[in-house]
Amino acid sequence: MASKKPTVQPSADCxxxxxxxxxxxxxxxxxxxxxxxxxxxxxxxxxxxxxxxxARAAVGKATVYRWWPNKAALVADAFAFGATQKLHFPDxxxxxxxxxxxxxxxxxxxxxxxxxxxxxxxGAGQSEPMLLTAxxxxxxxxxxxxxxxxxxxxxxxxxxxxxxxxxxxxxxLYGPIYFRFLIxxxxxxxxxxxxxCRLVLQRVLPVDKSRGKNH
Amino acid sequence: MASKKPTVQPSADCxxxxxxxxxxxxxxxxxxxxxxxxxxxxxxxxxxxxxxxxARAAVGKATVYRWWPNKAALVADAFAFGATQKLHFPDxxxxxxxxxxxxxxxxxxxxxxxxxxxxxxxGAGQSEPMLLTAxxxxxxxxxxxxxxxxxxxxxxxxxxxxxxxxxxxxxxLYGPIYFRFLIxxxxxxxxxxxxxCRLVLQRVLPVDKSRGKNH
Amino acid sequence: MASKKPTVQPSADCxxxxxxxxxxxxxxxxxxxxxxxxxxxxxxxxxxxxxxxxARAAVGKATVYRWWPNKAALVADAFAFGATQKLHFPDxxxxxxxxxxxxxxxxxxxxxxxxxxxxxxxGAGQSEPMLLTAxxxxxxxxxxxxxxxxxxxxxxxxxxxxxxxxxxxxxxLYGPIYFRFLIxxxxxxxxxxxxxCRLVLQRVLPVDKSRGKNH
Amino acid sequence: MASKKPTVQPSADCxxxxxxxxxxxxxxxxxxxxxxxxxxxxxxxxxxxxxxxxARAAVGKATVYRWWPNKAALVADAFAFGATQKLHFPDxxxxxxxxxxxxxxxxxxxxxxxxxxxxxxxGAGQSEPMLLTAxxxxxxxxxxxxxxxxxxxxxxxxxxxxxxxxxxxxxxLYGPIYFRFLIxxxxxxxxxxxxxCRLVLQRVLPVDKSRGKNH
DNA sequence: CAATAATCGAGACGGTACGTCACGTCTTCTT
DNA sequence: AAGAAGACGTGACGTACCGTCTCGATTATTG
Numbered sequence: 001m002a003s004k005k006p007t008v009q010p011s012a013d014c015x016x017x018x019x020x021x022x023x024x025x026x027x028x029x030x031x032x033x034x035x036x037x038x039x040x041x042x043x044x045x046x047x048x049x050x051x052x053x054x055a056r057a058a059v060g061k062a063t064v065y066r067w068w069p070n071k072a073a074l075v076a077d078a079f080a081f082g083a084t085q086k087l088h089f090p091d092x093x094x095x096x097x098x099x100x101x102x103x104x105x106x107x108x109x110x111x112x113x114x115x116x117x118x119x120x121x122x123g124a125g126q127s128e129p130m131l132l133t134a135x136x137x138x139x140x141x142x143x144x145x146x147x148x149x150x151x152x153x154x155x156x157x158x159x160x161x162x163x164x165x166x167x168x169x170x171x172x173l174y175g176p177i178y179f180r181f182l183i184x185x186x187x188x189x190x191x192x193x194x195x196x197c198r199l200v201l202q203r204v205l206p207v208d209k210s211r212g213k214n215h
Numbered sequence: 216m217a218s219k220k221p222t223v224q225p226s227a228d229c230x231x232x233x234x235x236x237x238x239x240x241x242x243x244x245x246x247x248x249x250x251x252x253x254x255x256x257x258x259x260x261x262x263x264x265x266x267x268x269x270a271r272a273a274v275g276k277a278t279v280y281r282w283w284p285n286k287a288a289l290v291a292d293a294f295a296f297g298a299t300q301k302l303h304f305p306d307x308x309x310x311x312x313x314x315x316x317x318x319x320x321x322x323x324x325x326x327x328x329x330x331x332x333x334x335x336x337x338g339a340g341q342s343e344p345m346l347l348t349a350x351x352x353x354x355x356x357x358x359x360x361x362x363x364x365x366x367x368x369x370x371x372x373x374x375x376x377x378x379x380x381x382x383x384x385x386x387x388l389y390g391p392i393y394f395r396f397l398i399x400x401x402x403x404x405x406x407x408x409x410x411x412c413r414l415v416l417q418r419v420l421p422v423d424k425s426r427g428k429n430h
Numbered sequence: 431m432a433s434k435k436p437t438v439q440p441s442a443d444c445x446x447x448x449x450x451x452x453x454x455x456x457x458x459x460x461x462x463x464x465x466x467x468x469x470x471x472x473x474x475x476x477x478x479x480x481x482x483x484x485a486r487a488a489v490g491k492a493t494v495y496r497w498w499p500n501k502a503a504l505v506a507d508a509f510a511f512g513a514t515q516k517l518h519f520p521d522x523x524x525x526x527x528x529x530x531x532x533x534x535x536x537x538x539x540x541x542x543x544x545x546x547x548x549x550x551x552x553g554a555g556q557s558e559p560m561l562l563t564a565x566x567x568x569x570x571x572x573x574x575x576x577x578x579x580x581x582x583x584x585x586x587x588x589x590x591x592x593x594x595x596x597x598x599x600x601x602x603l604y605g606p607i608y609f610r611f612l613i614x615x616x617x618x619x620x621x622x623x624x625x626x627c628r629l630v631l632q633r634v635l636p637v638d639k640s641r642g643k644n645h
Numbered sequence: 646m647a648s649k650k651p652t653v654q655p656s657a658d659c660x661x662x663x664x665x666x667x668x669x670x671x672x673x674x675x676x677x678x679x680x681x682x683x684x685x686x687x688x689x690x691x692x693x694x695x696x697x698x699x700a701r702a703a704v705g706k707a708t709v710y711r712w713w714p715n716k717a718a719l720v721a722d723a724f725a726f727g728a729t730q731k732l733h734f735p736d737x738x739x740x741x742x743x744x745x746x747x748x749x750x751x752x753x754x755x756x757x758x759x760x761x762x763x764x765x766x767x768g769a770g771q772s773e774p775m776l777l778t779a780x781x782x783x784x785x786x787x788x789x790x791x792x793x794x795x796x797x798x799x800x801x802x803x804x805x806x807x808x809x810x811x812x813x814x815x816x817x818l819y820g821p822i823y824f825r826f827l828i829x830x831x832x833x834x835x836x837x838x839x840x841x842c843r844l845v846l847q848r849v850l851p852v853d854k855s856r857g858k859n860h
Numbered sequence: 861c862a863a864t865a866a867t868c869g870a871g872a873c874g875g876t877a878c879g880t881c882a883c884g885t886c887t888t889c890t891t
Numbered sequence: 892a893a894g895a896a897g898a899c900g901t902g903a904c905g906t907a908c909c910g911t912c913t914c915g916a917t918t919a920t921t922g
Contacts, residue, residue: 017919017920017921018864018865018866018919018920018921019864019865019866019867019918019919019920020865020866020867020868020917020918020919020920021866021867021918021919021920022866022867022868023867023868023918026867026868026869043342044341044342044343045341045342046260046261046339046342046343047342049907049908049909050908050909050910051907051908051909052908058869059868059869060867060868060869060870060871061869061870061871061909061910061911062867062868062869062870062910062911062912063867063868063869065910065911066867066868119341120341120342122338122341122397122398123337123338123339123340123341123342124338124341124342125338126259126260126334126335126337126338126339126397127258127259127260127261127262127335127338127339128259132398132399136398136399136400140398140400141400144400165410167401168407168410168411168414171391171394171395171401171411172387172391172411172414172415174391174394175390175391175392175393175394175395176386176387176389176390176391176394177390178390178393178394178397178398179386179389179390179391179393179394180386180390182337182341182393182397183337183347183351183355183393184347184351185351185355185356185359186382186386192383195380195383196383196386196387199383199387200387200414200415203414203415203417204414232888232889232896233888233889233890233895233896233897234887234888234889234895234896234897234898235886235887235888235896235897235898235899236887236888236897236898237898237899238887238898238899241898241899241900264876264877264878265877265878265879266876266877266878267877269900273900274899274900275898275899275900275901275902276878276879276880276900276901276902277879277880277881277898277899277900277901278898278899278900280879280880281898281899285879449892449893450891450892450893450894451892451893452892452893452894453893453894456893456894456895473772474771474772474773475771475772476690476691476769476772476773477772479881479882479883480882480883480884481881481882481883482882484895488895489894489895490893490894490895490896490897491883491884491885491895491896491897492884492885492886492893492894492895492896493893493894493895495884495885496893496894549771550771550772552768552771552827552828553767553768553769553770553771553772554768554771554772555768556689556690556764556765556767556768556769556827557688557689557690557691557692557765557768557769558689562828562829566828566829566830570828570830571830574830595840597831598837598840598841598844601821601824601825601831601841602817602821602841602844602845604824605820605821605822605823605824605825606816606817606819606820606821606824607820608820608823608824608827608828609816609819609820609821609823609824610816610820612767612771612823612827613767613777613781613785613823614777614781615781615785615786615789616812616816622813625810625813626813626816626817629813629817630817630844630845633844633845633847634844662870662914662915663869663870663871663914663915664869664870664871664872664913664914664915665870665871665872665873665912665913665914666871666872666913666914667872667873668872668873668913671872671873671874694902694903694904695903695904695905696902696903696904697903699874703874704873704874705872705873705874705875705876706874706875706904706905706906707872707873707874707875707905707906707907707908708872708873708874710905710906711872711873861922862921862922863920863921863922864919864920864921864922865918865919865920865921866917866918866919866920867916867917867918867919868915868916868917868918869914869915869916869917870913870914870915870916871912871913871914872911872912872913872914873910873911873912873913874909874910874911874912875908875909875910875911876907876908876909877906877907877908877909878905878906878907878908879904879905879906880903880904880905881902881903881904882901882902882903882904883900883901883902883903884899884900884901885898885899885900885901886897886898886899886900887896887897887898887899888895888896888897888898889894889895889896890893890894890895890896891892891893891894891895
């Protein structure tokens, strides 16, 4: 579907010159009104209406449809627009420390205002492949790439065996976080994060150095 | 919430004798038509229309609304109605075996027809607390209770330390499964299940027998 | 349409014996609840609901349908059931007096509680021939027959010419009453009745005796 | 009642410039489809369905509700929209002639296609004050105003006494027409009109010239 | 500077599904 | 057999949003 509606800025080869230029005010107002809707908690993807988004942004409905083909695209863009940039891995020299600290940051986000947007997107994404893909590409994957770097540093330092399956390890680390976040059967506390990091990494660490190696 | 609309069977204190009794045919037709809708894959919770459910079940719309207050309740009931009963833990004498086998069954379900219903419910549940609660109570929790039993057998057998946090352990086991199931960043293969079980359950024993004690 | 549902009481030749006899209580309750509905003023035929009639009469809906084929029949019966019997022509020896007195009684009814039922029936009757016919046969015609008698007495007394068209005369007398009653453009006062009787009868009376005949 | 839904054309104080303008095509299609429904005879006000009106006009249901608050308003407007304009009093120099001719026109309309609309409106109007009022203001009253003019000419010409109660006289003239039209107990023939006009207007003159004065 | 062109706000349009209500029928048990 | 209770399939109700379509007004570039 080569849509005529450019979600991103016009590419350089397209003149993009005639007529009134797109209103930046409108764009921001729309994205913000979308974010605001979710951040109030309680409301879900289904309850989000373009009609209301437009009204709250003091924008014509057509202006929304001109730039976003559907609700999913709008929500994905809104999320990216407001995405927290400050979610990074430190480099303290200790794998466990690095991972734990980053996961604590993640959990803080998930439990905060912005967290609701994440669950809404993941939820709606189950019925809207586009939305899920967008979330994966824009949120999960970049962080995963960085996490891979952290793991490789761990391997280099000898904290992890060279044979470790990093993808598996990341799922083992983050899976239970999202599990509790999405199923809500138990609270997602910092204590849980702490203890979970230890649980998983303890299993992949080479045998405790203090006890001596096995060979 | 003392709703007038009893989704469950009438409690004993209600005479339940006056008037025409509820049609069992209608009830089944409605639930089946709901299930069928999701099992076709592709369609999401938003696309499910009470109007269509009623029509496909050859039932009046009002009959649906008489017994289910909203779409979420209907879907939850439909899921429970068709819920796979054959998802149980064997008792092979080996914790790893028991858990692995049950998780393989679970993954088979998640990857099959019924799996789509699960993702739809979990997805919609992010915006409909009632739906999520229903799914948790009816699907997750019963299995979790059984799993707890299996773990306790493991403790009794000495495969797990008495101090183990079973809730945490279950999240460590199942979280990554659901993570891959919901985020879809990597395929949810039997190999992954196998290897993940090993990862989490290995070295849980207070002392790995094959390596001998340290003192 | 030889309906199985007898609106009138069973004829004598029908045994009418098997099973539980029709409940007189139910019949009265239904008719009364129907009348009561209209007498509150404000509510119209369209707003009358069999559901509500049954509920207010503490009667099963089916019991209403068993005895009355439709709303029109029910309303017609209810009207007949509660029909004022005290609408008769006096015989004072003076045509003008007789007619005036009866018309004043009629107007009193039309302006009272029961009047609303009349307008409702006439109104609904415009779209339900059966209802209009019922009202005509049960209310208009009997009175008209009596009026015809009064007129004939007038002819006998020499108050009216023998050539008078009684049907026309009655329409000239009652038409304007119902006109004001139904169109509501002017109030239907006793003064109007008084003056209208004089207007019409003055035109059909033989030339005023006090002035003597012309030849 | 300062309704937001303007049934009439926008008043001058309203800019009426923003947004897409109201579709004249839709307005006409709706009114015509309403009229057509009644002109088929047989069907009554109750049977008229907004759903069907909209469908037959190839118009969204919401468009009907946007401009007319209820069925009554729609029917009233439809009637006004198609209202016969050619119902006027001639000025032949003779009161009896003028009135007779106009009443014959009226009766022709009442007995024709459009007559059914009139009876439907008057009927439904008995339960819907708004509808009755609309009919009175738009149909009855304008004609009555004109009739008053005709009567006043009669007074000027000496055909009527200056003291005549014109309202009463008009009711005496038109009441019986509508009486027969609504009760349907006798046919509404041109002969009846002819003879009724004569009845009411004869001897209205203070002194019948043809017979000479009495003193 | 005027013409051109795309966007803006506003809001009406033809639709679809909503959740409710009453219809007239039915099925049960009770009287 | 008739009663009350109340669930049934049906279909219209009036509402809310959908995504599209005019409008007049605005804001840039181009001739």
